[in-house]
Amino acid sequence: MSQAFDALCDYLRRSSGLVMEQSKKYLVESRVMPIVRREKLSGLDELVLILQKNQSPKLAKDVIEAMTINETYFFRDKSPFDQFRNVMLPAMIAKRQNEKRLRIWSAAASTGQEAYSLAMILDENAARMPGWKIEILGTDLSDQVLDKARKGIYSQFEVQRGLPTPMLLRNFNQIGDSWQISEAMRSKVQFRQMNLLADYTALGRFDIIFCRNVLIYFDAARKMDILGRMTRVLAPDGFLTLGASESLIGLKTDLVGHPEHRGIFMRNGAPVPASSENKFAPRAAPAPSPAPATLPTSFAASAMQAARMRTAG
Known part of the structure; x- marks a missing residue:
């Protein structure tokens, strides 16, 4: 053995x-x-x-x-999504006012929760971005998980992990015991199969790249290779987000950490955006901690009751 x-x-x-x-x-x-x-x-x-x-x-x-490790859930770790909403997105809106275009890459997207979480935040801020062309690309090595991501169907357990009930009811339709993200939201994200060891140049340039909780499975040489190629497709003033347990320590790259926000990286020499005190707030209440695994029944009951009230109204 x-x-x-x-x-x-x-x-x-x-x-x-x-x-x-x-x-x-x-x-x-x-x-x-x-x-x-x-x-x-x-x-x-x-x-x-x-x-x-x-x-x-x-x-x-x-x-x-x-x-391949495919563990993921909606708004996983919360902090990167708060940073997307309050730091990266305001900076990009200010910088891209003329071209009104934003491209985001969710690398190692697994079953799609990360990409759809970003899409929901962008939908909340649609009024601040009229006329913008927004592209979200999710890639993964596994065709199996990408097929699930494209369908956007998740179990009750999957949607209760990190997804607030108001967001669930606004963006999902119930199908039996499962929930499918709306067609409008699915249309905002494209998924394609890709090996992170392959060439990225055909993907084009991105303003924001999320590559979280995947580099920990590579050795140092592979990490530097992947980060080097990601840097080449990252806009000069763009942002790269890594996982909470990932860093650039001991790696030779052309990236530097944001001086105020852990987990955000930029090209070496890129201007640091000013901190935004007037943060973008979501329409719904902030996401609570994932519901305890012992309460799936009450979660489903409250969600379905709210759904019936919404339908009746």
Whole structure:
């Protein structure tokens, strides 16, 4: 098992950049072994041999998707979205008044919650941006999660994680026990498959890039490579947001941290926007902490009751 595990880790590193430590062996059992059993293979050794010989591109794709971390939820970690609303967006509105165009990239978008969270904030501020052309692109390595992102259908548990009830009722339609984000909101986001190890130049230039909670799975060399290529497609006065546990410490890049806002990075030499005291406030109340997992029933009841009241009105 150990040799096969090492060989699988080497394959994943070369094909997707994913770095797995010995402590992650349990992921093989929970994510890859079901594929071994489904394909009626003799074991992990046979699977690795097929991957190394490139005998089944579909099987290789299934393995990579199974090992990709896809944990996400609406307004995850809250702070980056507050910074988007109160720091990055006001700065971009001021800078782009002439061209009235804004391009945002949600890298490693997973099932779409991050991209749709940004879209909802932009919708709240639509009155401040009349006539603007706004593009939001979400990319991910996994076609499976992107298919879910395009459909925009989420379970009750998924929508209650970080999404305030007023936002849910304003932007989602209930379908049985699930909730689908409105067609109007889905039309604001485009999703496409892309490996972060690939070339980004065809994507064009972005004003804001969200690349959160993904670099932690790469080694230092891969991190610098990815950040270097992201910097080249970032506007000279644009912003890059990383995850709460990610930093540039020990990495050689052309990026510098915002002096006032942790987690925001800019091109080295880019002008620092003045802090905005007149912050953009959402129409709805600020997002509360995610509802406790012990209260899904009351959440659903209050949401459906509010939905019936809205329909009756």
